Amino acid sequence: xxxxxxxxxxxxxxxxxxxxxxxxxxxxxxxxxxxxxxxxxxxxxxxxxxxxxxxxxxxxxxxxxxxxxxxxxxxxxxxxxxxxxxxxxxxxxxxxxxxxxxxxxxxxxxxxxxxxxxxxxxxxxxxxxxxxxxxxxxxxxxxxxxxxxxxxxxxxxxxxxxxxxxxxxxxxxxxxxxxxxxxxxxxxxxxxxxxxxxxxxxxxxxxxxxxxxxxxxxxxxxxxxxxxxxxxxxxxxxxxxxxxxxxxxxxxxxxxxxxxxxxxxxxxxxxxxxxxxxxxxxxxxxxxxx
Numbered sequence: 389x390x391x392x393x394x395x396x397x398x399x400x401x402x403x404x405x406x407x408x409x410x411x412x413x414x415x416x417x418x419x420x421x422x423x424x425x426x427x428x429x430x431x432x433x434x435x436x437x438x439x440x441x442x443x444x445x446x447x448x449x450x451x452x453x454x455x456x457x458x459x460x461x462x463x464x465x466x467x468x469x470x471x472x473x474x475x476x477x478x479x480x481x482x483x484x485x486x487x488x489x490x491x492x493x494x495x496x497x498x499x500x501x502x503x504x505x506x507x508x509x510x511x512x513x514x515x516x517x518x519x520x521x522x523x524x525x526x527x528x529x530x531x532x533x534x535x536x537x538x539x540x541x542x543x544x545x546x547x548x549x550x551x552x553x554x555x556x557x558x559x560x561x562x563x564x565x566x567x568x569x570x571x572x573x574x575x576x577x578x579x580x581x582x583x584x585x586x587x588x589x590x591x592x593x594x595x596x597x598x599x600x601x602x603x604x605x606x607x608x609x610x611x612x613x614x615x616x617x618x619x620x621x622x623x624x625x626x627x628x629x630x631x632x633x634x635x636x637x638x639x640x641x642x643x644x645x646x647x648x649x650x651x652x653x654x655x656x657x658x659x660x661x662x663x664x665x666x667x668x669x670x671x672x673x674x675x676x677x678x
């Protein structure tokens with residue numbers, strides 16, 4: 389495995405890799421969720437590139453860029469053990485020149501859900517992912533369903549800008565108690581960590597209600613809110629039941645929908661989601677790479 393922090397070297401090394409190439413973009417501090425993306429890429433592609441980059445442009449001034457967890461040595465060790473071919477770990481100045489002024493903005497999708505409280509977040513995400521696609525030139529890119537809105541934003545960008553990249557979505561990896569794996573889970577105190585499964589419990593309830601025949605989205609939202617409000621440490625940000633393509637809120641669940649929520653536990657903001665009908669993929673998958 390080779391690790392580089394320079395775009396020019398990455399491009400030279402990338403040219404020597406066999407096709408198809410899979411890209412796994414990450415912000416480091418790797419956990420089993422990231423490694424599941426790596427394994428999926430390795431199953432479907434001839435070579436796998438992983439990026440390790442805490443992207444400053446997707447953090448608002450009030451957010452946790454400085455304190456975002458980092459452990460580069462451990463990340464590199466895990467990726468080497470996993471058999472990754474190439475790691476791109478640039479510094480911020482390598483990705484963003486001092487006079488950088490070019491941004492990628494996906495308009496309507498980013499005004500909803502996370503975009504209402506983090507208005508510049510997806511501009512930073514789309515810009516850095518577009519840059520990584522341009523630098524690495526992968527045939528496939530792997531993202532986790534835990535960040536469902538991010539997946540839809542990247543999918544829209546790929547289609548609108550005609551990137552020759554297939555977007556592959558991997559199921560959310562969870563802890564034994566149902567909590568979605570996330571680097572931000574490390575911010576939780578022991579008591580707060582005990583409260584975190586409330587997200588999954590509320591989503592499980594939504595799935596059960598759907599399976600029992602409930603199609604009134606507002607009734608499901610109300611039931612989910614009751615579960616969350618029963619947890620003293622949880623403060624609700626939003627519960628959404630939206631069209632799984634456009635993220636428009638729906639009143640009747642008569643199509644594939646994404647149920648998503650955000651809550652704060654202490655100073656930590658956690659998100660999670662599920663797709664209805666249960667078992668459906670967020671995006672349709674095509675056949676694996678050959």
